[in-house]
Amino acid sequence: MASPLDLPVAELAACVADPRDPLRAADVVDASLRRIAALDGRLHAFLHVDDAGARRAAADLDDRVARGEAVGPLAGVPLAVKDNLAVAGLPLTCASKVLGGYVAPRDATVIARAKAAGAIVVGKTNLDEFAMGSSTENSAFGASRNPYDLARVPGGSSGGSAAAVAAGLVPLALGSETGGSVRQPASLCGIVGHKPTYGRVSRNGLVAFASSLDQVGPFGRSAEDTAALQRVIEGADPLDATSRAFPDGPAAARLAGDLAGLRVGVVEELEVGATGDPEVVAAVERVRAALVARGATLVRLSVPLMKAGIPVYYVVAPAECSSNLARFDGIRYGARVDAPELDALYARSRDAGFGAEVKRRILLGTFALSAGYADAFYKRAMSLRGALREQMTAAFARCDVLVSATSPFPAFRAGEKAGDPLAMYLCDVLTVTANLAGGPAVSVPAGRTRAGLPVGVQLWGPDGSDLGLLALGATLRGATGLAYEAPALAREVP
Amino acid sequence: MTAPFRVIVGMEVHLQLRTRTKAFCACRVAYGDEPNTHLCPVCLGLPGALPVLNAEALRLGVRTGLALRCAIAARTKWDRKNYFYPDLPKGYQISQYDKPLCASGFLEIDADDGTTKRVRIRRAHLEEDTGKSFHVAGTKHSRIDLNRCGTPLLEIVSEPDLASADEAARYLEELRKVVAYAGTSDGNMQEGNLRCEPNVNLVYPNGDRTPIVEVKNVNSVSNVARAIRFEVARQDAEYRAHGRTMANTPRSTRGFDDATGETVHQRTKESADDYRYFPEPDLPPLDVDPALVEAERAALPELPRARRTRYVEAFGLSAYDAGVLTADRRVADWYEQALVAGASPKGVANWLTGEVFARLNAESRGIEAVPFPPARLGELTALVEGKTVNAQAGKQVLRTMWESGEAPKDVVARLGLAQVSDPGAVKAACEAAIAAEPNAAAAVRAGKLEAFGRLMGAAMKALKGKGDPAAVKATLTDLLR
Incomplete structure (x- = not known):
């Protein structure tokens, strides 16, 4: 029998929540902890695994289910949490020696919401120190590795969370974005990673890197799984003055609807061109062609300030x-x-x-x-940033979504860019503008290179269209057949 | 003779606003509690904690600004002021840099020449307070109490319009009264909820200016005046002995030493401090609701100086008495409630500042300790002014009221203190007095009027102290003519 970990999140949670179904949260968590124990020595996705706490939380949840209590949409789903988010009682290191020994006194708002929805936190994942980096090599506690090729990086800064999901250790994980730290590792690890509209998700309990850019973001193997976590964590929070509710608008509805007539923006400044990897360019072209084949139109435009x-x-x-x-x-x-x-x-x-x-x-x-x-x-x-926002508003008057590569290249070798900060900074060239402008963007799997490395495609929509973008991600998978494929490593442990 | 120089003083005041909780979290604001007991992740600056504005801090800031006749910004914002200090746990203070909540106001004070001076308020902005550091003498350690961290402050910056130590002291006194009237701060300098830093320098007739000195650690109004006086003398001496001016000497900060009355050099400001201000990304820009501003404007009470002027002009009180009565809003309110009984405002003022204050001062208590309602003092004053009792008996009535709380007319009736002005009774008493004091009578008739008091005393004694003094005096004068 396949592991319950490999079920779609909604199905997994429904089984756990059903008292007549034999699947218990304790079994799911046990499966997750066993995979972590078997594989994480090679991946180093986790900085801290909360074996006892996760088992206790699972047992509590199973008791509630047995008593006939209603549990949430993430019932029993193991969740990995980037170690710059506060989980009460667990270490919070930001992969820095500075925070050595610090234990968070309270849950971040996103953690409280995930727990209330039934998710089980199994551990804290590795990151570039204080989320500064694009490879998870800048961790004071050692680098993480890419599950598709252990000699390569998983991307960053949320590399631990991305690697954990890609390797099948957990179905869901939380990361954080400041300039691409969810989308880029999602792309390099062949999974889905979402950067919400700024303010859509509370930052309370997220250790700040750059407050006006930071957003917590979800990872999953599919757009549906990722959306399930996004729905749970989002919404206005009285503890974050910059958070607010984003009612579903026509932009989101447009993206969630039929591909026929969808206006797909192709932005000159987001084209990888000669500087990027030709296999990435080809993957993006294939996705656009599939969209056009189903009735979408391509709109070529320029957003000069993206430069x-x-x-x-x-x-x-x-x-x-x-x-x-x-x-x-x-x-x-x-x-x-x-x-x-x-x-x-x-x-x-x-x-x-x-x-x-x-x-x-x-x-x-x-x-x-x-x-x-x-x-x-x-x-x-700051003044250029304001002007960029205006140019983005103008761009979204002409199209419904921008489709580009997420990263100019697939996963690079560990150490390859470690000595060259500028080369590392250019990993974010296609992602930082969404953080500066504030809008939502998601990276979805778009196949693999001949060497077997995942490639991701970025979908970027107008402010507040988050759930529409994730729905589009699912539609796109249906149209192209390009989905998460477990790495060989994940098949070693049932 | 013209003065050898002019004194220029500008004042920076940090005013703690009287909120129940801190500016950006729900911790209680409390003075003097056990150290480090009113703390949470936000005011401790724990990683991941975010500030959320306390609406009451904004409201009190607006109200104080209005009391200082400032313009209130329609849209303002927050900035971070970055610096390292152990009692600043985040490494920055949330403040307002280029868009203060309040600007361009004024506060009126008595100038040294007796005229009214408008001291211009350049700006007043909201910010959060820091914790407190205690440097324990003789040890290697400092102690830090973060209870104060995050308390809302209004920093009020005046233009350099004050021309002496006395004017600076009066400015602070007036400010303290205004915020107490407005109900926005306790304004208590000892408890540190009003802290001030005078900036002092001198300008000479030839245009030379001494370098500006900012004085810290002044914790009372009298010490502000002492510190400025010391600075004036010190700067003048430095100028005359060494020619120190703004042109050749940097600005500096000096600390006031209460024990010696002197200021001591702390540091030189070679260049402006670089606080690397930038907009606080954790708090959205703040649109100040015009309805809030108008509601606060409408709710603003008559301020102490206007009230003092009204007491002089409408009630005919002396400027001194008006000042005494309006120094504390509770006293002024009490006074006005006493007026409803119909006695003259001047008469009530005399009884209040005389007999009532004397009793309160003896007990070291405030106006709330008077054991009867204000109207009773008005009734007593009316009884004296209507000649129902004389002043002497009135004092006895007051003493009795203080103990029994009775109405004054009941005291008069119970103790039989009603004044005797019946001409027959008065004449009989006067004749008895002349008979009893023949030497005094002879002396008065011989023109030695200082003996008259002896006869008055004897006549009043015959009337058991209840005689109408005016009638007794007139009758005696007649009889001795």
Whole structure:
């Protein structure tokens, strides 16, 4: 018999929730923990596995089901959580030494909502330190690996969550996005990853990297699974003043409807062209052709300010990060390195606690906000960001969705870009603009390269059209047959 | 003689707004509690915690701004002020940088020349307070109490319109009264809910200006005046001895030492502090509801200075008495409630500031300790003014009211204190007094009027103290003519 872990999430939850069905949450969680035990030594997707807590939560859920209580739409579904989201009682490290020993006192809003829906948190997943990176190599606790090729990276910064889902360790995972940290690893791991509209999902309990860009996002093997998690975590939250409800509008309905007449935007600035991998270019072309074959029309357009995406992003995100990470000062967190003077204590503690990439971004951001430079950098970047938003609004007046590659290339080899920050920053070239503009974007599987590496396609819609985009993802799979395929590694353990 | 220089003082005041909970979380605001007991993930700056604005802080900020005659911004925003300090757990303070909630107001005070001076308010913005650090003498350690962290503050920045230590002190006194009247802050400097930093320098007739000094650690109005006086003398001496001016000397910060009355150099501001302000991404821009502003404007009470002027102009009180009565809104309210009994405002004011205050001061208690309702004092004043009792007996009535809480007319009736002005009885008493004090009578007749008091005393004694003093005086004068 196939593992219950491999069932669609809705089916799995329905079985667990049905007292007449023999499948119990305890069995599902046990299957997940066994796969983690068998495979994670090679993947290093997890930083912390909460074996006892997960089994306890599963037993509680089974008791409630046995008593005839109603349980939620994620009943018994094992959930992996990126380790920059607070889960009460579990370590919260952000893959940084600075937070070594810190245990979260409360659940993030998304965690509380997922738990209330019946999801079982099995552990915390690896990431680039404080979500800064695109390969999960910038972890203070060791890199994660791509389940399709252990010599390659899973992408990042939510690489642990993406690898865990792709390897079949869990059906669902949570990540976070600041510049592509859900979509890019989803693409490199052949699964679905969604970046919600800014404000659609509460950031309460997400350790801030760049607050005006950060969003929590769901991973799943299918668009339906991913949408199931998205529906549970989204919605206004009184604990996050930037969160709000997005009622389903006509844009979402359009995307969820028939492909005939769908206006598919092909943005010049999102074309990979000669600089990208030809197999990625071909995969995107195949998807567009399938859409056209079912009645969609291609709209070619230009969003000139997308060219400024990377420079604008690498001013705004480090600026906010330099402020958000100021609290990790050795006074209350992490190992304090004592010094005769207060300033030296700060400097030494932060020097010892943060990794190179985090320090680089703090320095960049501090510089960008400094008197005499803020006008040329931070203020100029913010003004370009505002103008980019306007150009995106104009673009969505002409089309319903943008379809492009998610990443210019498939998974790269571990270490290949580790010594070249600029090359690493360019991994986000196709994703950062959605964070800057605020809109929703999802990466869905679009086949594999000849070497067997997954390729993803990005669907980007107007603000608030999240569920429509995910529905389009499912329609697209039906049209192309391009779906998640388990890696060989996942078949080793039942 | 012209002054050798002019004194220029601008004032930065941090005012704690009187909210029940903190500015961006639900923790209680409490002074003097066990350290580190009013904390949550938000005010502790725990990773992942986010601020959410307390609407009451905004309302009190708007109300204070209106009391200071400021324009209230229709749209404002929040900014982060970044700096490292152990009592600032997030490493930044949520403040308002380029779009303050309130701007372009004024506060009127008495200038040194007796005229009214409008001290311009440049801006007033909302921000959160920090925690407190305690540096324990003789140890290697500092202690940090974060209870205060996140308490809402209004930072009120004046233009440099104050021309002396006394004016600065009066500005603070007036500000304290205004916020107490508006009900927006306790304004207590000892408890630190009103903290001020005067910026002081001097300008000479030749145009030279001494470098601006910001004075910290002044925790009372009198210390503000002391600190400024010390600074004025110190800066003048530095200018005359070394020619120190703005042109050749940087701005600096000095701390006031209560024990010596001196200011001590803390640090030099070679360049402006770089707080790397940027818009707070965790809080959306704030549209201030015009209905809120209008409701607060309508609810704003008459402010102390306007009330003082009204007492002088409408009630004929002296400026001094009007000032005393309006210093505390509760006293002024009590006073006006006492007026309903129909006595003269001046008479009631005299009884209140005289007899009533004397009793309260002796007991070190406030106006709320008066054991009878305000109207009773008005009734007593009316009895004296209507000559039902004389002033002496009135004091006895008040003493009795204080103990029994009776109505004054009941006290008068019970103790038989009604004044005697019957001409026959008065004349008999006066004749008896002249008979009993023949030497005094002779002296008065010889023109030595200082002996008259002795005869008055004897006549009043014969009337058991209840005689109408005016009638007794007139009758004695007649008899001795």
